[in-house]
Amino acid sequence: MKTIRKLGDVLRCFTAEEPEHSVTALSRLTQNSVSGTHDLVDGMAAIGLLHKIQRGRYRLGPLVATLYHTLEDSSVLLGAARPVMARLLADHGETLHLTMHDHGRLLLVEAMDGSRPLNVSPTVIGPHLMLHEAPPGRLHLASFSPARLQAWLDQHSRPGGAVISRERLVADLQRIARDGFDSGPVGEDADLMCLAARVLDHAGRAVAVLSMTVPEGRHARQPRAFRSVTIEAAQQISVRLGYRAAL
Template sequence: MLQTVQKAAQVLRLFTPHQPEWGVTEVAAALEIPKSGAHALLRTLAAEGLLQRTAAGRYRLGWALFELSQTLLDSSALLRAARPVMERLVAGWGETTHLAVLVDGQVLYVEKLQGDRALEIVLSGVGKRLPAHCSGVGKVLLAHQPWEVVLGIVERTGLVSFTPNTIKSVEQLREELERVRQQGFAYDQEEVMVGLCCAAAPIRDESGHVIAAMSLSVPAYRFYPNRQRLTTAIVDAARRVSEELGYYQEDWAWENGKRSRSRSSVPGISVPT
C-alpha cells in the first residue's frame, strides 16, 4: 500500500506548467513502471477527482486538487499571519512582496502581493518554483538547512545561471549562506533578473525553526539607494509574522544598573550602512 501511495504521489508531481498533460505511455516511462500499472494509477486518480481524462485519452490535474489547495490556503497559520503584514508592506512601499517555502530543494512561492510602483516579475507567482541559490528567499531558506542538505540539493539541481551575477560555485554559495545566517537577512542583487533586486528575511515558528521567507522585490535603481531602509522593513515584517506564529526570544539587557528583560524575535540581525 505504501508503495502505491508513493507512486500516486509521483504521478501527481509529474504535472507541471511546462507539461500539464500526460499519457499512459509517458507516465510509465517517466516512473519506470509497466504500462498496465501506469494505467491503473491514472484511472484511479481520475476516479477520485485528482486527475481528469481528456477526450484524447490523456490526463490533466483534476479540480479536487483545487479544492484541497483552497483548504490549505484558508487554513494555513503561516498565510493568515503573513498576509496582513505583506499588505502593509505593499501599501507602504508600493513594491512587490513574496512569501516562499522550500519544497524539494526549490523555492515555492505561496503568496505574492504587487504594489502600484512594482516592476512586473514574471518568474515568480503563487505556485511557481525557482532554484533557491539565486533568490533572496531561497538563500534565507538554504542558510538554515544543514550544509549536507544544501550539497544534496546542488548535486540534484545544479547552480543554474540566470544572469552574470548568479552564484556559480559551491564555495561561493557556502560563503553567501554563512553570511546570510550570521546577519539574519539575504539579498538578491540582480541574480535572477537584471534590473531587479530584493531583500529577504526568515520567518520562524514557535520552536525557532525557519519555515518560510519573506521578501521585498524592487527595481535595482530604487533598491541600491534604499537598501538600508528596505532591509529594516523586511526584517521587521518577518519578525512580526514570526511573533504571530508564537516565536520570540527573551534577551537580558542592563538598564540603570538593573537587569531587565526585553523581547526580540530574530537573533543576530544587523542592518548594513
C-alpha cells in the same frame, strides 16, 4: 513509496505556464513508460487530484481547490502572514512572495502582485528556480543542517555544475544564516532585486521566507529602506507565530 514519489513528480509537471498535459507528455517528463503513467494519471483523476478535460488532456483537479480551502482556513502560517503581507503591499506596492522548501525544491505558498505601474511579475519566483538561484531559496538552504546541506551540494554541484563555486556558496550561506536575510538578483536577471527575510515559528525554527522583489532602479535609490521593511515584516509574521525575539 515509489508510487507516491511518481505522483509527486507528475503533480509538479503542472505549472502556471504548462497547466495541461497529455499522457505521453507526462511520461516523457517523468521518464516512465506510457502505460504506467496512464495508470497513475487515471488513478489521480479518480480521486480528483487531476481532472480529465478530454481524451488525453489532464489538468489539476477540483480536490486541489478543496484541500487548499481547508489549508487556508487552518494554516497558522498563512493566517499570520496574510495580513502582514497585505499591509506591506498597501504601503509599498511591490510584488511579494512567501515560500517554503521541500526536499530541495522551492514551494510557493503565497504570492501577492505588485500594484505599481512598473512592477515585477509574480511568476519570477516559483518552483522552477533552483534553491541557490535566488535569495528566498538561499535562505532556505542556509537553515539546512550541515549534513543536509552536504547532500544537497553533492547532488547539485557536480557536473559542469548548477553551483559554480561550492566554497563561495557555503561562505555566503553562513553569512545569510547569521543575518536571516539575503538579497540579490533572481537568477541571472540583473534588473530585479529580490530581498528575502526569514520567518521563524514559536520554537525559533525557520519555517518560511518572505520576499519582496523590486525593479533594481527603485531599489538602488534606497536600498537600506527596502532591506529594513522586509526584515521588519518577516519579524512581524514570526511574532504572530509565537516567536519571541529576546529570549
